[in-house]
Amino acid sequence: MRGAGRLPLPIAAGSGRWVSVAAERTVLGVVHNITSATRLLDLLTVFEGDRRVQTVFTCTESSALDEGTIEFFTSRGMLHIPWEEATVRKFDLAIATSRGGDLHNLRTPLIGAPHGAGYSKLLKREAGSGKREAGSGKREAGSGKREAGSGKREAGSGKREAFGLSPEWLTHEGRVVPSAIILSHDEQRERLAVSCPEAVPVSVVAGDPCFDQLQVSAPFRENYRQALGIRPDQKLIVVSSTWGRGSILASDETDTDLLRRVLAELPADEYRVLAAVHCNAWYGHGAWQLQNWLAPLTEHGLLLPVPDTETWKAALLAADGILGDHGSLTMYGIALGIPVILGSFAESKVAPQSPMARLGKILPRFSAHRPFLPQIEEAAAVQRDSAELHQLRATVTSQPGESAVLLRRLFYQWLELPEPVTPARSRLVPVPSTVPVGYFSPVQRPVYVSVASEEGWATIRRYPAPLQRRTMERHLSGAHLVADIDDPDAGWPRSADVLILPLGRPRYVVGMVSWEDIAALYPGCALLALEEPEGGCLALPRDGVRLRARWDGRRPSWASAAIAASVIHDHAMSTVGSHGPSCVQVAIGASAETGLLVVDAL
Numbered sequence: 001m002r003g004a005g006r007l008p009l010p011i012a013a014g015s016g017r018w019v020s021v022a023a024e025r026t027v028l029g030v031v032h033n034i035t036s037a038t039r040l041l042d043l044l045t046v047f048e049g050d051r052r053v054q055t056v057f058t059c060t061e062s063s064a065l066d067e068g069t070i071e072f073f074t075s076r077g078m079l080h081i082p083w084e085e086a087t088v089r090k091f092d093l094a095i096a097t098s099r100g101g102d103l104h105n106l107r108t109p110l111i112g113a114p115h116g117a118g119y120s121k122l123l124k125r126e127a128g129s130g131k132r133e134a135g136s137g138k139r140e141a142g143s144g145k146r147e148a149g150s151g152k153r154e155a156g157s158g159k160r161e162a163f164g165l166s167p168e169w170l171t172h173e174g175r176v177v178p179s180a181i182i183l184s185h186d187e188q189r190e191r192l193a194v195s196c197p198e199a200v201p202v203s204v205v206a207g208d209p210c211f212d213q214l215q216v217s218a219p220f221r222e223n224y225r226q227a228l229g230i231r232p233d234q235k236l237i238v239v240s241s242t243w244g245r246g247s248i249l250a251s252d253e254t255d256t257d258l259l260r261r262v263l264a265e266l267p268a269d270e271y272r273v274l275a276a277v278h279c280n281a282w283y284g285h286g287a288w289q290l291q292n293w294l295a296p297l298t299e300h301g302l303l304l305p306v307p308d309t310e311t312w313k314a315a316l317l318a319a320d321g322i323l324g325d326h327g328s329l330t331m332y333g334i335a336l337g338i339p340v341i342l343g344s345f346a347e348s349k350v351a352p353q354s355p356m357a358r359l360g361k362i363l364p365r366f367s368a369h370r371p372f373l374p375q376i377e378e379a380a381a382v383q384r385d386s387a388e389l390h391q392l393r394a395t396v397t398s399q400p401g402e403s404a405v406l407l408r409r410l411f412y413q414w415l416e417l418p419e420p421v422t423p424a425r426s427r428l429v430p431v432p433s434t435v436p437v438g439y440f441s442p443v444q445r446p447v448y449v450s451v452a453s454e455e456g457w458a459t460i461r462r463y464p465a466p467l468q469r470r471t472m473e474r475h476l477s478g479a480h481l482v483a484d485i486d487d488p489d490a491g492w493p494r495s496a497d498v499l500i501l502p503l504g505r506p507r508y509v510v511g512m513v514s515w516e517d518i519a520a521l522y523p524g525c526a527l528l529a530l531e532e533p534e535g536g537c538l539a540l541p542r543d544g545v546r547l548r549a550r551w552d553g554r555r556p557s558w559a560s561a562a563i564a565a566s567v568i569h570d571h572a573m574s575t576v577g578s579h580g581p582s583c584v585q586v587a588i589g590a591s592a593e594t595g596l597l598v599v600d601a602l
Contacts, residue, residue, distance in 0.1 A: 008079035010054045011089070023054035025415045028091040028108055029078075031059050032098030032115075033066040034308050035279040037073075039097040039115035042209045045427050046408040050420050055079075058086040060101025068283040072308060093414045096178075099169035104177045109414055112178035114164055116328035117208065117335075117396055119188055120356035122349055123163040161195040162351035170199050180410060184208040185398040191353055206406035207399030209426065210313075211335055215401065217317055217429040218336065224314040228303065229435040230272055231557055233591035235320035237262060237273050237376065239343070242327030243280035246346025257469075258343045258366065262323060263297055264467035265372045265475055268447065269460070269558050270589040274303035274319075274436070276312040276329055300445060300464040305436035313429040321376040323366065326350050331359060334389060335396040339380035341366050355395035362388050371474060401426070444500055444562060446492040448479040451570035458567045458597075459587045465492065480526075480569055482562055485518070496525055498565050503531035529565035537561035538602075539568045546602040556595040558588050567597055 006012070010019055011026060029044065031037040037057075047053045057080040059069045073080040081089075087105040094108040097115040163169060165188065170176055176196075181203045183189055193200050217224075230236050239259055241248035248258055263273050275294065282290050291304065298304050305311035316322075316333060324330030325344040333340050343366045350356050364379055366372070383389055399406060404424040412419045446465040451458050463475060465483075483496035486505070493499055499522055518528060519540075530538040536550040549564040567584055582599045 007081060007085070008056055010079065011056055011081075021051050021054075024052040025054070025092040025417060027053055027055045027411075027415075028086060028094040028106075029055050029057040030086070030094050030096035030098075030101075030103070030106075030110075031057065031069065032096075032100040033059075033063040033280065034069055034072050034283055036096070036098040036100075036115040037069065038279065038308055039113070039210070040095065042213065043095060043097065043113060043407060045209070046404060046411060046424060048427070049422065052417060053415070056081060056091075058083055060098075060103070062101035063098075066283075067286070068308075093411065095411070099164050104172035104175075109179040110177065111180045111182065111410070111414065112164070112170075113182035114184065117211070117331040118184050118355060119162040119164045119191070120326070120328075120331075120351055120354040121163045122160055122351055160352055162191065162354055165192050165195050165351075167196045170196050176202060178202060179414065180204050182206050182407070182410075184211075184403075185355075185395055187355070187395055187398075191351075204406075204410055205398060206410060207401075207403030208397040209403040209407060211332060211396050212401055212403045212426040213429055214313060214316060214332060214336060216426045217313070220428070220431075221317050223431050224429070225318040227432045227435070228272075228274070228311075228314060228318055230318055233270070233558075233588065233593050235271050236315070236318050237266065237271055237321045237323065238276055238315050238319045238329075238333070239273060240276045240322055240324040240327055240329040240333070241278060241281065242325055242329075243278040243284065244346075244349070246325070246344055246349060247278070247281065247327070248323065248325045248343045249277060249281055251344045258323065259294070259297055259302070260467055260469075262372050263300055263302055263464060264469070265463070267461040267475075267589050268301060268464055269462055270591065272301065272303060274305070274315045276305070276315060277307055278327060279307045282307045296466070299441060300467055303436045305432070309432075310430055311432045311436055314432050317429060321380065323372075323376075326356060326360065331356060331396060334359060334363075335393045337384075337393070339376060339383050341375055341379050355392060358392055358395075362386075362392060373475075443484040443487050444482075444502065446481060446483040446487060446489075446496070447562075448476050449482055449498075449566045449570075450475070450477070450479040451566055453571050456583065457585050457587070458571050459589065460563055460566060461589050462563075462566075480566070482566060485522075493522060494524065496522070498527045498529060498562075498569050499525045500562050500565065501528065501530045503533065503561070527565060527569045529561060529568075531561035535559040535561055535564065537564050539565055539599075541568070547599050548602055549597055549599045552583075552596045552598045554595075556586075556588075556593050558591075558593075559586075559595050563588075564597055568599060 029040050031040055044055060057073055057078045059066060061083045091108040094106050094110045096103060096110060097113050103110060176199045179202060181199055183203050183205045184207055186205055189203050189205060192203055239248060239262060251258055259275060277290060294304055319338050322333040322338050322340045323343045324340050326346055326349060330340060340363055342363045345360045347360060404426050408419055408424040447462040448465050450461045465481060480497035481495055482498040483492040484500050485493050487493050526542055528540045532538060535555060539547040539549060547568060549568055551559045567586055571584055584597045585594050586597050587594045
């Protein structure tokens with residue numbers, strides 16, 4: 001075990017006799033927090049397979065939101081050293097995906113890159129968070145750094161300049177700190193020329209590796225949907241929240257309560273909802289705390305992936321709509337052509353001349369006075385052929401599909417190594433190995449069910465009952481309540497119109513259950529339904545007629561005893577028995593998949 005203060009083997013003194021691979025160059029990966037660490041890993045894929053390059057990581061220890069960073073390194077087997085050690089050693093190259101910390105103290109050529117979709121945020125340095133003080137260290141000659149102007153311009157002068165493109169974040173004592181500044185689009189160089197012209201000569205437009213990865217993975221959309229548990233007849237809505245005040249997560253403290261509303265108003269069988277929460281929010285409050293706060297939603301189907309994986313990329317590729325804010329995921333969604341509504345947008349945190357500012361002016365805002373579903377449907381119809389959005393999509397990268405080639409060329413030039421002979425390429429987004437669900441209940445959660453009936457047809461829509469707030473209930477018009485008899489919140493079975501007696505609970509086995517006794521305990525119940533195998537049920541309406549419902553032919557993936565019971569409850573079954581079985585073609589919303597339900601009298 002490596003002791004305290006002992007260096008990782010590849011850079012330790014006298015390690016030649018111990019290492020298995022004698023790398024020719026050592027790269028220092030510099031991160032500010034987990035957010036920048038995940039983006040750094042996108043960049044470092046250009047070194048895959050090259051045993052000439054060893055990478056060691058460090059954290060600037062300058063972020064108020066760096067919780068979990070060391071655990072991130074350790075869990076992925078990333079060798080790391082303290083920041084103090086990183087500043088006194090020489091490496092062949094350092095790569096940073098944030099401008100935070102005393103980067104000017106490094107004794108290594110530094111390449112700086114963004115950790116989002118371009119440079120769009122406004123952010124000021126805070127005292128004690130890596131603020132550069134005069135006399136805190138000069139770079140050595142020959143480090144590849146260019147002399148900047150006279151240094152008369154002061155950081156934090158009040159100009160609203162983008163984080164990563166201003167002198168505040170790029171210079172120290174009149175000198176540009178990075179050896180190279182990676183930009184994803186030519187428009188960023190134009191803004192850089194205004195905000196920090198002395199940095200323009202070291203800027204390199206190298207495209208966006210994250211967007212290129214998304215683009216090359218787009219043909220495999222169905223693989224990502226399947227891995228996330230999205231059925232072919234379902235749509236996925238991604239709710240994307242950045243961090244801080246003004247984000248969607250912060251808006252849930254208000255009456256808007258966006259995450260709950262989306263889950264409450266979308267038909268649960270037709271839509272899935274995934275919350276993509278920014279790493280800074282997740283680790284700033286703690287993973288347990290975020291999961292605890294959102295537990296009432298994950299209990300009703302909210303998908304909540306851990307943000308330091310690439311599941312959010314898979315979700316974007318699988319998405320049919322986005323409720324976003326001023327975070328990068330919203331811009332990537334627009335670039336992929338996904339319909340987007342803004343649930344929140346903090347103009348005060350967005351650089352005025354950035355594409356994100358334009359996005360905030362173009363996209364529709366969520367209206368708290370209208371149901372969510374028609375809003376996202378309208379966005380899909382309008383945005384499909386929008387010339388403005390077409391132009392905005394083009395601002396994500398001016399080198400589409402070329403980032404792997406351009407980044408590898410840049411890095412190897414600085415390493416003074418010939419590039420590998422294999423072509424540089426974007427790596428596919430990995431297919432998630434697990435569905436990111438937070439809670440499985442042993443009881444069927446209560447739902448409000450609406451049934452639209454026509455001759456021989458029934459169309460079902462179900463909504464999670466505990467999430468309704470009676471403030472926007474047009475979707476509940478004429479709905480009945482279905483509850484599990486053993487629901488721990490006794491108020492639901494006592495209020496239920498349809499009471500489900502689940503299969504596999506001993507006291508509800510046929511021959512042992514007393515229908516009359518149960519009905520007496522729940523006098524408001526109109527129908528008792530005892531679950532049977534293959535999604536069927538035995539049903540006892542109030543009139544005392546016993547009915548058996550079964551699915552005939554190919555059983556749909558959504559078929560269940562609860563849906564069968566809802567059809568019996570709302571569909572005319574008075575002719576069952578006198579005219580033989582009653583057959584009803586059942587559909588879930590607008591799904592093309594239907595099932596034939598056959599109801600017989602016993």
